Structure formats: structure tokens, C-alpha cells
Amino acid sequence: MKKKLETKLNDDLRPAYDLSTLKDGVRGKYAQRFKAGTTLFLLSPDVAKYFPDDQAVNSALKTLVGIAKVQFRHAH
Secondary structure (H helix, E strand, O other): OOOOOOOOOOOOOOHOOOOOHHHHOOOOOHHHHHHHHHHHHOOHHHHHOOOOOOHHHHHHHHHHHHHHHHHHHHHO
């Protein structure tokens, strides 16, 4: 007979959570995007304030990629 392992949860962070703010959460909100191959990134708050939505982020990144390609071509 195998001996049962007893584990204790370390609950030292749980009292700090405000669970009332989590009541409107949607489980699996981005699951379909994830399955489709979308990559999600978390922007720092100081950066995110300049980008109202994902289209703004993509536009800025595409511009940056274009500049990088031009710089790379001129460097070689």
C-alpha cells in the first residue's frame, strides 16, 4: 500500500487578493485566438497608454520592422 502524501498549501498571498474584482472574469476568453496561433503579449502600463487597441500596436510594430529592414539593407 502506498503512503498518502500530505501537502499543505502555502496561502500567504491569498488574503491579498480582492476576489470581488474577479467576478466578471471570462474563463477561456482568448482560447480560440490561442488555438489559432495568435501570440499574446502583456504591455507595460507606461507603454500601453500609447496604444488604444491591438491595431495600433500592430501598426507601430510594422512601421518599426519596415525601418529596421531599410537600415539592415543600407548596412550591408
